[in-house]
Amino acid sequence: MKIAVFYRKHSENDKVFIVSALQYLKEKNVHLVVHEKLTQKPYFEKIVEDCPIFSSHEDLRKISDIDFFFSFGGDGSFIASVKLVGNLNIPMVGINTGRIGFLTTITKKNFEQQFQLLCEKRFSIEKRKLLHLDTDHALILENHFALNDITVKTTDEDSMCEIEIWVNESHVNTYWSDGLIVATATGSTAYSLSCGGSIIYPTSHVNIITPIASHTLNIRPIVVNADDNIRIKVHSRKTDKFSLAIDNERIIAPTSATLFIKKEDFEISMVRFHNTDFFSVIREKLLWGIDLRNPTIQQLFK
Numbered sequence: 001m002k003i004a005v006f007y008r009k010h011s012e013n014d015k016v017f018i019v020s021a022l023q024y025l026k027e028k029n030v031h032l033v034v035h036e037k038l039t040q041k042p043y044f045e046k047i048v049e050d051c052p053i054f055s056s057h058e059d060l061r062k063i064s065d066i067d068f069f070f071s072f073g074g075d076g077s078f079i080a081s082v083k084l085v086g087n088l089n090i091p092m093v094g095i096n097t098g099r100i101g102f103l104t105t106i107t108k109k110n111f112e113q114q115f116q117l118l119c120e121k122r123f124s125i126e127k128r129k130l131l132h133l134d135t136d137h138a139l140i141l142e143n144h145f146a147l148n149d150i151t152v153k154t155t156d157e158d159s160m161c162e163i164e165i166w167v168n169e170s171h172v173n174t175y176w177s178d179g180l181i182v183a184t185a186t187g188s189t190a191y192s193l194s195c196g197g198s199i200i201y202p203t204s205h206v207n208i209i210t211p212i213a214s215h216t217l218n219i220r221p222i223v224v225n226a227d228d229n230i231r232i233k234v235h236s237r238k239t240d241k242f243s244l245a246i247d248n249e250r251i252i253a254p255t256s257a258t259l260f261i262k263k264e265d266f267e268i269s270m271v272r273f274h275n276t277d278f279f280s281v282i283r284e285k286l287l288w289g290i291d292l293r294n295p296t297i298q299q300l301f302k
Contacts, residue, residue, distance in 0.1 A: 001119075002065055004033040004054065004090065006081045007072040014097045015043060017108050018072055021095070022047045024112060028119075033063055035084075057086045066090050068118070068271070074098020075148075075190070079247045082130075082147045087266040091125055093118070094270075100285050102189045105273055114273055122274045126203055128186045129226050130264035133246055137257040142249055145264045148187030151245040152234050152259070153179030153212065155252060160215055161242060162235040167228050172209070175219065179212035179243075182230060182261055189282075197221040202278060230261040 003025065007018055025032060026047065034048045036055040054060050069090045071081035078094045085092060094104030095111065106114045117123060131146045154161045163175040183192040188200040188208055197210035198221060207228070210221040224230070234242045234255050244253040283289055 001029075001067050002031040002033060004035075004060065004063070004066050004069045005038065005072070006035045006069070006077065006084065008035075008037055008077050008080060009073050009097070011097070014072070017097065017111075019043055019047065021072070021111055025115070028115070033060075033066060054084075057084055057088075060084060060088060060090075068093055070095060071104075072097055074101050075103045076248055078103040079147055082268055083143050083247075085268060086143075086145075089266070089269055091269045091271050102281065102285060103186070103270075105271060105276060117273050117275065118271070123271050124274070126270045126272045127267040128202060128270055129184055129205070129267055131182065131184055131207070132262050132264040134260040134262075135253075135257050136260075137254065139244070139251060139253055139257065141246065141251065143246060146187070146247045147184065147268065148190045148247050149181050149183035149192060149245075150259075150261055151179060151181045151191060151212075151243075152232060153243040153245070154236060154239075155241050155243050156236065156238050159236060159238040160213075162237075164233040164235070165209065166231040167224050169229075169231075172222070173219070175211050176215040177211040177213055177219075180232070181208075181210040181212060182232075183208050183210060184226075189285075192221070195221075198223070199282065226263050228262075230259075232259040232261070234259075 032051045034051045034053055036053050038044045038048050039053060052063055069081060069085055069092045071078045072095045081092060093106060095106040096104035131150050133144050133150055160176055160178055163180045165172045181192045184207055185200040185204040186202045188197055192208055192210040195210050195212050197208050200206060200208060205226045206223050207226055208221055208223050211219055236242060236255055240255050241252050242255055244251050
């Protein structure tokens with residue numbers, strides 16, 4: 001088995017776990033392919049000294065027969081991993097060393113157990129849809145696709161945006177708000193959720209459009225088909241710029257730019273183990289069904 005490994009955070013709190021996890025994989029005769037950041041810390045040197053190294057999507061493309069891509073960290077690390085994997089169709093596994101971790105399916109506690117399930121092929125592959133962004137301006141972007149969301153926001157905290165949006169050339173609305181999120185089903189549990197958007201089953205063929213702090217109280221998020229084409233135009237009374245974010249990549253764009261969002265031509269593959277499902281993840285991460293008034297439960301969170 002050949003596994004590509006990515007870890008960008010390098011937290012001292014995670015060091016012992018990451019070292020032991022990589023040692024465990026090598027003991028299981030896994031051929032490791034490691035991101036260059038793993039070679040920059042002395043405590044990883046002996047483990048990765050003979051491993052092929054990658055630092056970009058193109059590097060990964062040149063390495064044949066990678067069975068899985070392991071991303072250590074939280075959701076931010078997983079999204080960074082998606083940018084590296086891109087259209088290579090390598091099944092991705094998230095190992096959570098962060099906090100919430102909706103995109104991660106392995107924890108520090110069950111790493112060895114879940115790896116054994118991987119070896120026994122007791123998993124399925126979930127295909128996750130992506131957003132693709134085009135513009136009529138030459139914006140400098142590292143990537144034009146997003147797993148979670150594409151977001152526009154005002155650059156002036158004291159001023160709101162006027163955001164016009166069309167779906168398949170039909171005018172949807174003009175939003176007066178601090179910004180707007182176009183999120184995938186996967187991204188519905190990210191920024192969109194914190195702004196009042198619905199939770200959507202991650203393999204659903206839909207996107208959600210969610211305003212950020214709408215200045216009109218009757219405006220609500222709206223769900224559209226993933227095949228729909230979305231056009232966005234941002235206006236501001238105080239500035240000629242706005243903030244544009246594609247997942248965790250953020251740039252400043254001119255208000256003269258028009259954004260065109262559609263479904264990306266490729267999908268990513270995520271490993272889903274047979275002993276977990278989306279609803280169990282939601283219950284765990286959002287504490288559904290847990291009554292914090294219960295003294296026994298209170299002790300668990302102290």
